[in-house]
Amino acid sequence: MEPVIVISILGGLIVLLLMMGTPLKPIRTVGQGLIKILIGALFLFFLNAFGNQFNIHVPINLMTSAISGFLGLPGLAALVAVQLWIL
Structure with missing residues (x-):
């Protein structure tokens, strides 16, 4: 594709976004x-920093x-449970 066409399409999209x-x-x-x-x-960083005492990583x-x-502290607890009991 010609550079002039690409630049004009991008310029048109920029103008369209500025207007809308x-x-x-x-x-x-x-x-x-x-x-x-x-x-x-x-x-996770704080869990690993403080979890070293309890052998949690x-x-x-x-x-x-x-x-x-996304899940917050219950998600963090679930990750610890998976780490301890499954892995």
């Missing part, structure tokens, strides 16, 4: 989800952060 505005609902939902995942990672990755972030 961005859809705020999806952006807000994604932002809230990312905040919850970060909070979940923080929960739950790895911090995207899945465990999402579980502990």
Whole structure:
């Protein structure tokens, strides 16, 4: 595809977004989800920091952060239970 066509399509999309505005609902939902995942990672960090005394370690990755972030403390307790009894 010609560069002129690509640039004109992108320019048209930018003008269209400026005139109509961005859809705020999806952006807000994604932002809230990312905040919850970060909070979940923080929960897991503190659990691992204080859980070393009791030989508890739950790895911090995207899945465990999402579980502990969206479910809160019950999700964190479920991750600990899975770590202790299943793994």
